Amino acid sequence: MTLDIVVLGLSITSSWGNGHATTWRALIKGLAERGHRVTFLERDVPWYRDHRDLRQPPWCRVELYETLADLPRRHTAAVRDADLVIVGSFVPDGAAVAEWVTTQARGVTAFYDIDTPVTLARLEHGTTDYIAPATIPRFDLYLSFTGGPVLDLIETSWGARAARALYCAVDPDLHKPHDVVPHLTLGYIGTYSPDRQRTLDRLLIEPARRLPSLRFAVAGPQYPADIAWPANVERIEHLPPQEHARFYCAQRYTLNVTRADMIAAGWSPSVRLFEAAACGVPIVSDRWAGLDSFFTPGTEILIADATEQAMAILRDMPEERRRDIAAAARRRVLAEHTARERARTLEAYHAEALAARARREGVRPGVGAVA
Template sequence: MNLNIVVVGLSVTSSWGNGHATTYRALIEALARRGHHVTFLERDVAWYRQHRDLTKPSSWTVELYQSPKDVPRRFGKLIRDADLVMIGSYVPDGIAISEWITSQARGITAFYDIDTPVTLAKLDHGLDYLSAAMIPRFDLYLSFAGGPVPGMIEQRYGSPMARVLYCSADTEAYTPQQAQARWALGYLGTYSEDRQPVLEQLLLSPARTLSSAQFAVAGAQYPADIAWPGNVMRIEHLPPKQHPAFYAEQRFTLNATRADMRALGFSPSVRLFEAAACGTPVISDRWPGIETIFEPSREILLASTARDVIEILRDMPEERRRAIAESARRRVLTDHTSDQRARQLESYYAEAAARRRRKSARLPARRPMQVAEL
């Protein structure tokens, strides 16, 4: 089964200030390796244009467009003829583009929600990229949150088929590297106001207490008025190619979760899988469902307070630290690789296509729906 797939997403060309790019790259690279033809459509905006870090894809295609009107004008035939068309969360003018796609595409249509907890928390109050009325029009809703969440999307919002598609680690890119540990604890992530209290409690506070140890925080958009302890190195932005080396220089890495993700649960971040794939043990805040991703104490360490982190950094034997890292990496290789996500997507496509065939067989032919131009 070789599919022609079109993805309309926030960004695949730049990882600056977003986690979408590495998620898309891992999935698309895996799909391409499995023989599928993938075209990614991205709005050409200044802040990503200035920070592009994607080398030219070798076996899939990126197309940039300037406005929503370019989508039907330049890519209308591509989208109509595709086997699968996916539009992701946070796409500029996403509602208008989704309306056009779901009325014109002849193949399976999917909404790929890389921000499911945020989407569900704000959907009833209005979003720029998705409306509740659009959800039933997609054949498939791909959720970044698992557990009970896909069922809730079907029941509450009328999705005909909602399935979990977690992020993953591209284990060809994210592998252990030999390096001397520079930092007792590090963190990689863009600034978020609702995540900052977790970073304060689980990294900055321990750094103030363990003044002889070194810490690091890498990521964009942090306010200038944050008071960083003197033993915390700030790195403004790291392109994905430098992530494995950054993880290799940490004895432990921190996973800090946004408030909506903690509240909904079952919502692992891409950094969680990437760090574990690199063989760096993870200290994470607590949220419902984390035990379904990694086994606490054996594959991941959970912390609620600064004292929890301090005790781990100060007291954990090196043998146990390495054992946790190795167990987590094995779990990623077993359950959370990009190839496994590509296989999941293939199975969801087949399920949605079969569902559509059954539905079409029961319904009389309908006249084509007229839609307004974008």
């Protein structure tokens, strides 16, 4: 069945300091490839306007709006008539957007939390401004970037009707092996975050200091000027998504560093894991609960807790084993973690939500569903 889908998300047009763009682009492209029609409504804000790298994707329609009041004026009919309406996390004025959507939409509604551990912490402290606790039970689906025990918590503590994991995914058309000679021993892509910096120091910067003959790179914006980068660490301020694959393929290993909230929650894979694996590059990762449900440690991914472990991998790993790990991870990702697979998962959740709605509304014999 072809679905008409409306998405209200943070940004799909700009990937500048915005990991959401990668997720939305992959998922919506996967939905389009399966025949669905998607409209993406994005708030036109200066920081994304000045850094747009995909103004009009070929696989969906993008509509920019300037103020919250523009939504009911211009887009009520689209939201009302859609088969599925998805509101993403961190949307400007998101709490009001969610209230409007759950009031107007006649189809299935979903909140897609691309920041689940952060959202739950903010809900606990009463500081979230993009979703209100009272609105959560009004959505048919709470789609979460985090799986595992957190899903039960979202239902029992916050009243979600159906909390379901919808992990990030990779677009294998963009992320695939390139004919590039790896000149970097270890690289990393990630916007600066204070809670990740200690791990980056331990697993990349300190190994670079101790191994001055090897080359390293860190790509991503917002790093403080006072970080003392070793001379053999290349800094790249921003790397657009279309350049990620070549950057991965220029590395012998790539580093995955997980935010503290996501380590605490577990079952929160970064899209960088799937991207690098699809490119055929072995991953060195920090440790978190649930990682082994996405990759098998030792055969599909390498775990490092300390500087010495990272250095041992970079210096001593036999080349045949390095290649075997990369190949195994690529097979796993292409089988389980592509955008098309996520689109199929979303279709199943939509069907589940429709069935649950019919049960809630009840059926009277000979009459049909109660309106």
